[in-house]
Amino acid sequence: MRKIFLYGVIGKDIPDTEFINQIPEGNEDLEIRVNSPGGSVFQGWAMHNALLEYKGKKIIHIDGVAASMASVVALAGDEVHMSENALFMIHNPSSQTQGSANDLRKEADLLDKIKNVMVYSYHKKTGIDKNKLIEMLDAETWFDANEAKESKFIDIVKGKVLTQSGTVQGHDSFKIYASFVKPYNDKKIISALGLHIGADEGEILKKIESLKGGEPTEEQRKKAKKLVLSANRGKKITADLIPHYEALAILNYNEVEALFNLIPEVTPASERINYRSDSDQEQDRSKWTLEDYRMKDPEALKNKTLFNKLLNEVK
Structure with missing residues:
Protein backbone atom coordinates (compact mmCIF):
# COMPACT_ATOMS: atom_id res chain seq x y z
CA MET A 1 0.00 0.00 0.00
CA ARG A 2 1.40 3.39 -1.04
CA LYS A 3 1.71 6.03 1.73
CA ILE A 4 1.44 9.80 1.49
CA PHE A 5 2.03 12.06 4.49
CA LEU A 6 0.06 15.27 5.04
CA TYR A 7 2.09 16.34 8.06
CA GLY A 8 2.22 20.13 8.13
CA VAL A 9 0.49 23.30 6.95
CA ILE A 10 -1.29 22.95 3.60
CA GLY A 11 0.30 25.25 1.04
CA LYS A 12 3.28 26.08 3.26
CA ASP A 13 4.86 22.84 4.44
CA ILE A 14 3.08 20.72 1.84
CA PRO A 15 2.22 22.46 -1.47
CA ASP A 16 -0.63 20.90 -3.42
CA THR A 17 1.67 20.02 -6.34
CA GLU A 18 4.06 18.14 -4.03
CA PHE A 19 1.17 16.21 -2.49
CA ILE A 20 -0.50 15.41 -5.81
CA ASN A 21 2.77 14.29 -7.41
CA GLN A 22 2.93 11.49 -4.85
CA ILE A 23 -0.42 10.01 -5.89
CA PRO A 24 0.49 6.98 -8.01
CA GLU A 25 -0.90 6.04 -11.36
CA GLY A 26 -3.09 2.96 -11.50
CA ASN A 27 -5.43 1.84 -8.76
CA GLU A 28 -3.35 0.41 -5.94
CA ASP A 29 -4.54 1.05 -2.38
CA LEU A 30 -3.46 4.42 -1.03
CA GLU A 31 -2.85 5.40 2.61
CA ILE A 32 -2.85 9.10 3.55
CA ARG A 33 -1.46 9.99 7.01
CA VAL A 34 -2.73 13.33 8.35
CA ASN A 35 -1.45 15.66 11.06
CA SER A 36 -2.27 19.18 9.91
CA PRO A 37 -3.75 22.41 11.32
CA GLY A 38 -5.13 23.25 7.87
CA GLY A 39 -3.91 25.98 5.55
CA SER A 40 -4.68 27.20 2.03
CA VAL A 41 -8.31 26.62 1.01
CA PHE A 42 -7.60 26.41 -2.71
CA GLN A 43 -4.58 24.13 -2.36
CA GLY A 44 -6.57 21.96 0.05
CA TRP A 45 -9.38 21.63 -2.50
CA ALA A 46 -6.83 20.64 -5.16
CA MET A 47 -5.63 17.82 -2.86
CA HIS A 48 -9.19 16.81 -2.04
CA ASN A 49 -10.19 16.72 -5.71
CA ALA A 50 -7.10 14.76 -6.77
CA LEU A 51 -7.90 12.11 -4.16
CA LEU A 52 -11.53 11.95 -5.27
CA GLU A 53 -10.36 11.39 -8.83
CA TYR A 54 -8.03 8.53 -7.85
CA LYS A 55 -9.60 5.17 -8.73
CA GLY A 56 -7.90 3.01 -6.11
CA LYS A 57 -9.02 2.59 -2.49
CA LYS A 58 -8.08 5.54 -0.30
CA ILE A 59 -7.71 5.15 3.47
CA ILE A 60 -7.21 8.34 5.48
CA HIS A 61 -5.45 8.02 8.86
CA ILE A 62 -5.78 11.04 11.16
CA ASP A 63 -2.70 10.56 13.35
CA GLY A 64 -2.68 13.89 15.19
CA VAL A 65 -5.04 16.68 14.20
CA ALA A 66 -7.17 17.28 11.09
CA ALA A 67 -8.32 20.87 11.47
CA SER A 68 -9.84 23.39 9.11
CA MET A 69 -8.92 22.56 5.47
CA ALA A 70 -7.22 19.32 6.54
CA SER A 71 -10.63 18.06 7.68
CA VAL A 72 -11.93 18.67 4.16
CA VAL A 73 -9.04 16.72 2.61
CA ALA A 74 -9.94 13.85 4.95
CA LEU A 75 -13.43 13.70 3.44
CA ALA A 76 -11.94 12.27 0.23
CA GLY A 77 -11.15 8.92 1.86
CA ASP A 78 -13.14 5.76 1.24
CA GLU A 79 -12.40 5.00 4.88
CA VAL A 80 -11.34 7.50 7.54
CA HIS A 81 -9.46 6.15 10.56
CA MET A 82 -8.62 8.34 13.57
CA SER A 83 -6.22 7.79 16.45
CA GLU A 84 -7.89 7.71 19.86
CA ASN A 85 -5.91 10.76 21.01
CA ALA A 86 -6.32 12.74 17.77
CA LEU A 87 -8.59 15.76 17.18
CA PHE A 88 -10.86 16.89 14.33
CA MET A 89 -12.01 20.48 13.83
CA ILE A 90 -14.34 22.33 11.45
CA HIS A 91 -14.84 26.09 11.19
CA ASN A 92 -15.64 28.86 8.73
CA PRO A 93 -13.09 29.74 6.03
CA SER A 94 -11.20 32.97 6.63
CA SER A 95 -9.13 35.43 4.63
CA GLN A 96 -6.46 38.09 5.12
CA THR A 97 -7.58 40.23 2.20
CA GLN A 98 -6.70 43.91 2.15
CA GLY A 99 -8.22 46.58 -0.07
CA SER A 100 -11.22 48.81 -0.53
CA ALA A 101 -14.67 48.24 0.93
CA ASN A 102 -15.72 46.73 -2.41
CA ASP A 103 -12.75 44.36 -2.33
CA LEU A 104 -13.68 43.22 1.16
CA ARG A 105 -17.34 42.72 0.23
CA LYS A 106 -16.33 40.58 -2.75
CA GLU A 107 -14.02 38.54 -0.56
CA ALA A 108 -16.81 38.09 2.03
CA ASP A 109 -19.13 36.84 -0.73
CA LEU A 110 -16.47 34.39 -1.90
CA LEU A 111 -15.95 33.12 1.67
CA ASP A 112 -19.70 32.52 2.01
CA LYS A 113 -19.70 30.51 -1.19
CA ILE A 114 -16.70 28.46 -0.10
CA LYS A 115 -18.50 27.82 3.18
CA ASN A 116 -21.55 26.53 1.28
CA VAL A 117 -19.38 24.03 -0.60
CA MET A 118 -17.76 22.92 2.66
CA VAL A 119 -21.18 22.44 4.24
CA TYR A 120 -22.27 20.37 1.24
CA SER A 121 -19.12 18.19 1.49
CA TYR A 122 -19.51 17.64 5.26
CA HIS A 123 -23.22 16.86 4.75
CA LYS A 124 -22.44 14.35 2.01
CA LYS A 125 -20.06 12.47 4.33
CA THR A 126 -22.05 12.64 7.57
CA GLY A 127 -25.70 13.18 6.67
CA ILE A 128 -25.87 15.91 9.32
CA ASP A 129 -28.50 18.58 8.60
CA LYS A 130 -26.94 21.51 6.73
CA ASN A 131 -28.29 24.10 9.16
CA LYS A 132 -26.75 22.16 12.04
CA LEU A 133 -23.43 22.04 10.18
CA ILE A 134 -23.58 25.81 9.66
CA GLU A 135 -23.95 26.20 13.43
CA MET A 136 -20.95 23.92 13.97
CA LEU A 137 -18.82 25.93 11.53
CA ASP A 138 -19.87 29.24 13.09
CA ALA A 139 -18.93 27.95 16.54
CA GLU A 140 -15.59 26.35 15.47
CA THR A 141 -16.38 22.82 16.61
CA TRP A 142 -13.77 20.35 17.89
CA PHE A 143 -14.28 16.58 18.07
CA ASP A 144 -12.30 13.89 19.81
CA ALA A 145 -12.11 10.53 18.03
CA ASN A 146 -15.29 9.08 19.53
CA GLU A 147 -17.27 12.28 18.89
CA ALA A 148 -16.04 12.40 15.30
CA LYS A 149 -17.11 8.80 14.79
CA GLU A 150 -20.51 9.42 16.40
CA SER A 151 -21.03 12.36 14.03
CA LYS A 152 -19.83 10.17 11.10
CA PHE A 153 -16.92 12.40 10.09
CA ILE A 154 -14.74 9.31 10.53
CA ASP A 155 -15.38 5.58 10.33
CA ILE A 156 -12.92 3.84 12.69
CA VAL A 157 -11.19 4.77 15.96
CA LYS A 158 -7.78 3.12 16.42
CA GLY A 159 -4.84 3.18 18.84
CA LYS A 160 -2.38 6.05 19.24
CA VAL A 161 0.11 6.71 16.46
CA LEU A 162 1.68 9.98 17.67
CA THR A 163 2.24 10.96 21.28
CA GLN A 164 1.71 14.58 22.24
CA SER A 165 4.74 16.33 23.71
CA GLY A 166 2.57 18.15 26.24
CA THR A 167 -0.88 19.46 27.07
CA VAL A 168 -2.08 22.41 24.99
CA GLN A 169 -4.28 24.93 26.74
CA GLY A 170 -7.28 25.98 24.66
CA HIS A 171 -7.98 25.13 21.04
CA ASP A 172 -5.15 26.60 19.01
CA SER A 173 -4.93 24.32 15.95
CA PHE A 174 -1.30 25.22 15.22
CA LYS A 175 -0.15 24.57 18.78
CA ILE A 176 -2.07 21.29 18.85
CA TYR A 177 -0.47 20.28 15.55
CA ALA A 178 2.99 21.18 16.88
CA SER A 179 2.39 19.10 20.01
CA PHE A 180 2.01 16.01 17.81
CA VAL A 181 5.16 16.70 15.75
CA LYS A 182 7.92 14.24 16.52
CA PRO A 183 10.89 15.89 18.28
CA TYR A 184 13.84 16.82 16.09
CA ASN A 185 16.76 14.42 15.82
CA ILE A 263 20.79 10.88 3.41
CA PRO A 264 19.08 9.29 0.37
CA GLU A 265 16.51 11.43 -1.41
CA VAL A 266 12.96 10.11 -1.65
CA THR A 267 11.97 9.98 -5.30
CA PRO A 268 8.27 10.70 -6.07
CA ALA A 269 6.38 7.54 -6.93
CA SER A 270 5.21 8.90 -10.26
CA GLU A 271 5.40 11.89 -12.47
CA ARG A 272 2.81 14.60 -11.89
CA ILE A 273 -0.70 13.51 -12.72
CA ASN A 274 -1.85 14.69 -16.12
CA TYR A 275 -5.33 15.95 -15.43
CA ARG A 276 -6.23 16.78 -18.97
CA SER A 277 -6.43 14.23 -21.72
CA ASP A 278 -6.45 15.42 -25.33
CA SER A 279 -10.17 14.70 -25.47
CA ASP A 280 -10.75 16.82 -22.33
CA GLN A 281 -8.96 19.76 -23.89
CA GLU A 282 -11.16 19.56 -26.95
CA GLN A 283 -14.41 19.38 -24.99
CA ASP A 284 -16.75 22.35 -24.75
CA ARG A 285 -16.53 23.36 -21.07
CA SER A 286 -19.26 25.97 -21.23
CA LYS A 287 -21.71 23.57 -19.56
CA TRP A 288 -19.28 22.06 -17.05
CA THR A 289 -20.43 22.24 -13.43
CA LEU A 290 -18.26 22.50 -10.31
CA GLU A 291 -18.45 18.73 -9.97
CA ASP A 292 -17.30 18.29 -13.60
CA TYR A 293 -14.21 20.39 -12.90
CA ARG A 294 -13.53 18.57 -9.62
CA MET A 295 -13.52 15.20 -11.40
CA LYS A 296 -11.99 16.14 -14.79
CA ASP A 297 -9.73 19.13 -14.20
CA PRO A 298 -9.32 20.07 -10.50
CA GLU A 299 -6.20 22.08 -11.32
CA ALA A 300 -8.38 24.62 -13.13
CA LEU A 301 -10.19 25.40 -9.86
CA LYS A 302 -7.13 27.33 -8.67
CA ASN A 303 -8.48 30.13 -10.86
CA LYS A 304 -10.47 32.17 -8.32
CA THR A 305 -12.61 33.80 -11.00
CA LEU A 306 -13.68 30.42 -12.39
CA PHE A 307 -14.17 28.97 -8.89
CA ASN A 308 -16.31 31.96 -7.85
CA LYS A 309 -18.45 31.63 -11.01
CA LEU A 310 -19.03 27.90 -10.41
CA LEU A 311 -19.88 28.50 -6.76
CA ASN A 312 -22.58 30.94 -7.88
CA GLU A 313 -24.17 28.12 -9.82
CA VAL A 314 -24.24 25.70 -6.85
CA LYS A 315 -27.79 25.37 -5.53
Missing part, protein backbone atom coordinates in the same frame (compact mmCIF):
# COMPACT_ATOMS: atom_id res chain seq x y z
CA ASP A 186 19.19 16.07 18.23
CA LYS A 187 21.77 13.33 17.66
CA LYS A 188 22.30 14.56 14.08
CA ILE A 189 22.63 18.16 15.28
CA ILE A 190 25.06 17.18 18.03
CA SER A 191 27.12 15.21 15.52
CA ALA A 192 27.19 18.15 13.10
CA LEU A 193 28.53 20.34 15.91
CA GLY A 194 31.26 17.83 16.72
CA LEU A 195 30.07 17.29 20.31
CA HIS A 196 29.84 14.08 22.35
CA ILE A 197 26.55 12.21 22.08
CA GLY A 198 25.48 13.09 25.63
CA ALA A 199 25.88 16.86 25.18
CA ASP A 200 23.17 18.88 26.92
CA GLU A 201 21.44 22.05 25.75
CA GLY A 202 23.97 24.30 27.48
CA GLU A 203 26.89 22.67 25.69
CA ILE A 204 25.08 22.88 22.36
CA LEU A 205 24.38 26.60 22.79
CA LYS A 206 27.95 27.25 23.92
CA LYS A 207 29.30 25.48 20.85
CA ILE A 208 27.02 27.46 18.55
CA GLU A 209 28.14 30.72 20.16
CA SER A 210 31.79 29.76 19.68
CA LEU A 211 31.22 29.08 16.00
CA LYS A 212 29.40 32.29 15.23
CA GLY A 213 32.49 34.36 14.48
CA GLY A 214 30.45 37.50 13.88
CA GLU A 215 27.13 38.22 12.25
CA PRO A 216 26.50 36.04 9.15
CA THR A 217 26.18 37.81 5.82
CA GLU A 218 22.98 37.88 3.78
CA GLU A 219 24.69 35.69 1.20
CA GLN A 220 25.45 33.06 3.87
CA ARG A 221 21.83 33.10 5.03
CA LYS A 222 20.47 32.70 1.48
CA LYS A 223 22.92 29.90 0.71
CA ALA A 224 22.01 28.03 3.91
CA LYS A 225 18.28 28.50 3.31
CA LYS A 226 18.57 27.16 -0.25
CA LEU A 227 20.48 24.08 0.95
CA VAL A 228 18.00 23.23 3.71
CA LEU A 229 14.88 23.82 1.59
CA SER A 230 16.35 21.53 -1.06
CA ALA A 231 16.84 18.82 1.59
CA ASN A 232 13.24 19.27 2.74
CA ARG A 233 11.90 18.99 -0.81
CA GLY A 234 13.92 15.80 -1.21
CA LYS A 235 12.27 14.42 1.95
CA LYS A 236 15.64 14.23 3.72
CA ILE A 237 14.33 16.29 6.63
CA THR A 238 10.83 17.20 7.81
CA ALA A 239 9.48 20.76 7.80
CA ASP A 240 9.84 21.15 11.59
CA LEU A 241 13.63 20.65 11.28
CA ILE A 242 14.15 23.42 8.72
CA PRO A 243 14.99 26.24 11.21
CA HIS A 244 17.41 24.00 13.17
CA TYR A 245 19.39 22.91 10.11
CA GLU A 246 19.26 26.38 8.60
CA ALA A 247 20.95 27.77 11.72
CA LEU A 248 23.60 25.04 11.52
CA ALA A 249 24.17 25.57 7.81
CA ILE A 250 24.81 29.28 8.39
CA LEU A 251 27.51 28.31 10.89
CA ASN A 252 29.02 25.36 9.05
CA TYR A 253 27.68 24.97 5.53
CA ASN A 254 30.07 22.25 4.37
CA GLU A 255 29.36 19.87 7.26
CA VAL A 256 25.59 20.20 6.88
CA GLU A 257 25.86 19.72 3.12
CA ALA A 258 27.96 16.59 3.67
CA LEU A 259 25.37 15.30 6.16
CA PHE A 260 22.54 15.81 3.67
CA ASN A 261 24.53 14.04 0.96
CA LEU A 262 24.58 10.94 3.16
